Amino acid sequence: xxxxxxxxxxxxxxxxxxxxxxxxxxxxxxxxxxxxxxxxxxxxxxxxxxxxxxxxxxxxxxxxxxxxxxxxxxxxxxxxxxxxxxxxxxxxxxxxxxxxxxxxxxxxxxxxxxxxxxxxxxxxxxxxxxxxxxxxxxxxxxxxxxxxxxxxxxxxxxxxxxxxxxxxxxxxxxxxxxxxxxxxxxxxxxxxxxxxxxxxxxxxxxxxxxxxxxxxxxxxxxxxxxxxxxxxxxxxxxxxxxxxxxxxxxxxxxxxxxxxx
Numbered sequence: 001x002x003x004x005x006x007x008x009x010x011x012x013x014x015x016x017x018x019x020x021x022x023x024x025x026x027x028x029x030x031x032x033x034x035x036x037x038x039x040x041x042x043x044x045x046x047x048x049x050x051x052x053x054x055x056x057x058x059x060x061x062x063x064x065x066x067x068x069x070x071x072x073x074x075x076x077x078x079x080x081x082x083x084x085x086x087x088x089x090x091x092x093x094x095x096x097x098x099x100x101x102x103x104x105x106x107x108x109x110x111x112x113x114x115x116x117x118x119x120x121x122x123x124x125x126x127x128x129x130x131x132x133x134x135x136x137x138x139x140x141x142x143x144x145x146x147x148x149x150x151x152x153x154x155x156x157x158x159x160x161x162x163x164x165x166x167x168x169x170x171x172x173x174x175x176x177x178x179x180x181x182x183x184x185x186x187x188x189x190x191x192x193x194x195x196x197x198x199x200x201x202x203x204x205x206x207x208x209x210x211x212x213x214x215x216x217x218x219x220x221x222x223x224x225x226x227x228x229x230x231x232x233x234x235x236x237x238x239x240x241x242x243x244x245x246x247x248x249x250x251x252x253x254x255x256x257x258x259x260x261x
Contacts (some may be wrong), residue, residue, distance in 0.1 A: 027203060028167065028182065034206040047163055048211040049114050050141070051192050054098060056217065057091035057142040058110070060122065065134035091142040104129060112192040115140060116160075146215050148173045150223035151180035164215045166202065179226050186222040187212050 036044040066069060070256050092100045092144065094214070098111025105125050110118040119139040143160040146169055146190055153173040166187075181201040189212075200212050207213050215221075 024203065029205045029207070032204040032206040034204070034209075036206070036209045043208050045208055045213065046211065047214050048216070050216050052094060052110050052113050052115070052118055053102040053192055053218065054094055054096055055188060056094045056112060058094065058100060058118065058138050058163050059091050059142045060102075061138045061140075063136045069130065069135070141217060144215055145216050146217075146221060148221045148223065151177045151225045152221070152223040165213055166200070166207075166215055166221070169215050169221060177223075180228045181224045183198045184224050185226065188222065189216060190218050 036127050038044045062070065094100055094103065094110060097109075099107045099109045100122075101107045102122075102125075105128075108122055108123065108125055113121065119137075123137050141162060143158055144162070144164050145156065145158045147156050148154055148169070152170065155173065157169070157173055159168070159172060166185075185200050185202055187198050187200060190200075197210055200207055200210060
């Protein structure tokens with residue numbers, strides 16, 4: 001009986017120590033031989049193109065040396081760089097038919113276009129009515145909106161910028177959970193052609209070469225839990241020792257109880 005208990009104790013101790021979370025599991029951007037550098041020794045990266053989708057909001061900035069020439073469009077602008085605005089949100093909504101609608105100019109289809117292509121198309125329609133001299137029009141996204149769920153600070157977050165990395169997304173969300181599986185973060189990305197998903201490893205610095213290092217509008221970031229959370233151990237060595245001693249105490253108590261008979 002004693003031999004069986006001793007073997008069981010040894011097995012439990014080794015199992016719990018093996019389940020302890022190591023620094024390599026939670027440290028971001030660790031050295032990685034797969035990291036690619038360009039001919040200047042800089043990190044090789046490329047920000048992927050974003051293609052406009054339904055329900056996006058486009059920010060259209062208009063400036064003119066003679067604002068009175070804008071006519072009815074003046075009702076949709078603010079002072080300084082003039083901005084089309086709808087309700088409380090500055091921007092123009094991409095409707096379910098993939099088009100935006102501007103006063104006097106009418107409907108313009110922008111779904112599936114890059115920001116640059118949309119800018120050129122809107123400018124082309126704009127200058128059919130307004131003279132290019134002294135007037136400038138620019139088009140951009142109003143910002144990046146992304147969702148984080150799982151072992152992170154869950155919620156929908158918004159950044160008023162066009163380029164943002166997944167590390168910035170984590171920093172903005174405030175997520176800092178030791179049970180987060182950083183080696184298996186899932187990104188769900190919608191495109192005009194459909195939805196795709198990938199798994200990325202944030203503990204390797206080669207993630208900076210990936211197109212998924214850059215967050216796009218409407219991305220969903222799923223942070224899976226580590227198996228140690230399910231087991232209830234592994235938070236740190238002290239917690240492992242405490243749990244192990246508790247298990248040992250329980251086994252010894254049961255053994256001493258039956259040893260009396």
